[in-house]
Amino acid sequence: xxxxxxxxxxxxxxxxxxxxxxxxxxxxxxxxxxxxxxxxxxxxxxxxxxxxxxxxxxxxxxxxxxxxxxxxxxxxxxxxxxxxxxxxxxxxxxxxxxxxxxxxxxxxxxxxxxxxxxxxxxxxxxxxxxxxxxxxxxxxxxxxxxxxxxxxxxxxxxxxxxxxxxxxxxxxxxxxxxxxxxxxxxxxxxxxxxxxxxxxxxxxxxxxxxxxxxxxxxxxxxxxxxxxxxxxxxxxxxxxxxxxxxxxxxxxxxxxxxxxxxxxxxxxxxxxxxxxxxxxxxxxxxxxxxxxxxxxxxxxxxxxxxxxxxxxxxxxxxxxxxxxxxxxxxxxxxxxxxxxxxxxxxxxxxxxxxxxxxxxxxxxxxxxxxxxxxxxxxxxxxxxxxxxxxxxxxxxxxxxxxxxxxxxxxxxxxxxxxxxxxxxxxxxxxxxxxxx
Numbered sequence: 001x002x003x004x005x006x007x008x009x010x011x012x013x014x015x016x017x018x019x020x021x022x023x024x025x026x027x028x029x030x031x032x033x034x035x036x037x038x039x040x041x042x043x044x045x046x047x048x049x050x051x052x053x054x055x056x057x058x059x060x061x062x063x064x065x066x067x068x069x070x071x072x073x074x075x076x077x078x079x080x081x082x083x084x085x086x087x088x089x090x091x092x093x094x095x096x097x098x099x100x101x102x103x104x105x106x107x108x109x110x111x112x113x114x115x116x117x118x119x120x121x122x123x124x125x126x127x128x129x130x131x132x133x134x135x136x137x138x139x140x141x142x143x144x145x146x147x148x149x150x151x152x153x154x155x156x157x158x159x160x161x162x163x164x165x166x167x168x169x170x171x172x173x174x175x176x177x178x179x180x181x182x183x184x185x186x187x188x189x190x191x192x193x194x195x196x197x198x199x200x201x202x203x204x205x206x207x208x209x210x211x212x213x214x215x216x217x218x219x220x221x222x223x224x225x226x227x228x229x230x231x232x233x234x235x236x237x238x239x240x241x242x243x244x245x246x247x248x249x250x251x252x253x254x255x256x257x258x259x260x261x262x263x264x265x266x267x268x269x270x271x272x273x274x275x276x277x278x279x280x281x282x283x284x285x286x287x288x289x290x291x292x293x294x295x296x297x298x299x300x301x302x303x304x305x306x307x308x309x310x311x312x313x314x315x316x317x318x319x320x321x322x323x324x325x326x327x328x329x330x331x332x333x334x335x336x337x338x339x340x341x342x343x344x345x346x347x348x349x350x351x352x353x354x355x356x357x358x359x360x361x362x363x364x365x366x367x368x369x370x371x372x373x374x375x376x377x378x379x380x381x382x383x384x385x386x387x388x389x390x391x392x393x394x395x396x397x398x399x400x401x402x403x404x405x406x407x408x409x410x411x412x413x414x415x416x417x418x419x420x421x422x423x424x425x426x427x428x429x430x431x432x433x434x435x436x
Contacts, residue, residue: 030105036134042141049142052135055201055285056128057277061085070095071149076122077229077434078215081158083122091148104140105133109180111172118168120156121176121215129178130200175216190284194292197285202277207233207269224299230434231268232372234364239298248290256286258384258391259356264363265391267382268373275384334411337404341396342412350416357384357391360416367417371409375423375431378405402428 037045053059062070062085071094072087089095096104096114103114111125112118119125131139161167181200183192198204209217210226218224223242225235235242243251246263254260258274266274278286345358350366352358360366365373381395400408402425409428410421 030102030109032101032105032137033133034137036132037137040138045138045141046145047142048135049138049140052131052139052201053142054277054280055197056139057202057273058088060272060276061123062088068147068149068151070143070146071151072153073151075154078122080162080215081156083120083156083158084154085123086153087149087151088143089146089149090144091150094150094152095148096143097148101137101140105136108136111168111176118165118172120165120168121171124203124206126176126178126217127200127203127206129176130181130196132181135201171214171216175214188291190288190291191295193285194288194290197281197289198292202289204236208236221299223293223296227372229269230372230431231270231376232365232368232370233269234368235299236293237296237299238294239300241300242298243293244298248287248294251290251293252283252286255289256281256283259359261356261359262362264359264361264365265357265382266384267365267377267393268380271382271384279385330407331411331414333404334407334409334414337400337408338411338415342408345393355391358393360412363416366412367419369413369419369422371413371421371423371427372431374409374412375405375428376434378408379428379432397432402426402432 037048040048059069061074061076062072064071064073067073068089070087070089072085074085076083076085087095090097092098099107099114106112107114107119108125108131109129111121111123156163181196183189184195187195205217205219205222207228208223208225209219210221210224212218223235223237224239225242226233238244246254246260250260250263254263254266255274255278257279258266258271265271345353346360347353347358350360352360365377368374377393377395378400379395379397382391382393384391396405405428406423406425409423413419413421413423
């Protein structure tokens with residue numbers, strides 16, 4: 001009996017030790033197939049890596065405005081605190097210049113840093129895990145050519161227990177199941193390329209898929225839309241609430257140029273994705289993304305895009321009050337502000353006066369009663385690049401009050417979407433802080 005009990009105790013101890021090893025011992029390194037890039041010389045390898053960096057939109061998260069490329073430091077506000085992006089320049093101390101290829105691959109696929117520390121899943125390694133050996137080796141070669149930047153990573157500001165990195169081991173066990181991409185033989189080459197870009201390098205789900213209480217993507221509601229960094233990333237599933245009623249050409253144009261007639265223009269985080277990544281991809285890649293997105297299962301949401309855009313109200317001849325104070329009638333105040341600051345570019349019919357990028361007709365943002373993105377655009381403005389140059393709208397966050405922005409947002413929703421806007425000054429105050 002005693003031996004039996006000792007045996008049980010020994011097994012228990014082994015299980016505990018194995019469990020502790022799993023949670024505290026660094027994940028192993030991935031072996032990369034160097035033959036995957038054997039057909040490329042160094043110049044071609046770096047060029048491919050630069051393309052992978054563009055597909056993955058690395059610069060968007062690892063570069064702050066006015067800062068050195070890939071020096072990190074961009075703040076991400078999440079429900080548990082603030083995370084700062086890391087320096088991935090070629091600096092051997094502050095950046096990743098001294099990392100091996102295998103350490104780099106482990107970070108991309110397993111979310112583990114050089115010293116064995118778990119990386120927070122704000123870094124989309126759950127998507128980058130699908131990158132092929134060829135693309136990882138190329139990306140690494142390109143980043144080694146990025147000028148060294150000495151900026152050290154800022155300390156993350158997270159509440160307990162979320163500041164304990166070992167807990168991410170359990171998170172990975174529950175939520176990280178992606179593996180390097182393998183083509184689906186039952187699908188076309190174009191579909192497979194689209195899958196790779198959307199589900200891997202492009203990590204579209206990071207913005208467009210809702211998250212659960214532990215900040216993991218709810219893939220049962222894939223691409224159903226979510227609010228990220230203060231912007232509403234709308235439904236891009238095949239449901240009519242999403243892109244189900246879009247034509248292939250509208251979707252192609254929106255992804256590749258940031259504008260589609262009858263659907264409006266990209267702004268905020270989507271405008272940034274177009275500007276820094278999507279517009280630089282070959283047209284064949286964008287069409288591959290469209291082909292894949294057309295097969296994504298339907299997910300409904302609460303802020304649908306209307307199948308047909310609501311016609312704008314006729315408002316040019318409406319009277320307005322010259323007063324601008326808290327006692328103003330909100331609709332009159334919104335009307336006057338639109339007349340003063342918006343009509344000259346957007347037009348009363350919403351078709352855009354100087355550029356189609358100023359068009360509001362059919363835009364999901366003006367058909368969303370929460371007014372989330374309309375508020376953000378009014379506060380922060382928009383700046384994207386088209387084939388004709390920069391398409392810029394100034395922000396009015398420093399010149400309009402919360403009361404005025406609420407009134408203007410609700411007027412835009414009413415005028416161009418025939419929606420009863422529900423935006424309050426308190427909502428505007430919260431929007432100012434979102435993403436900062």
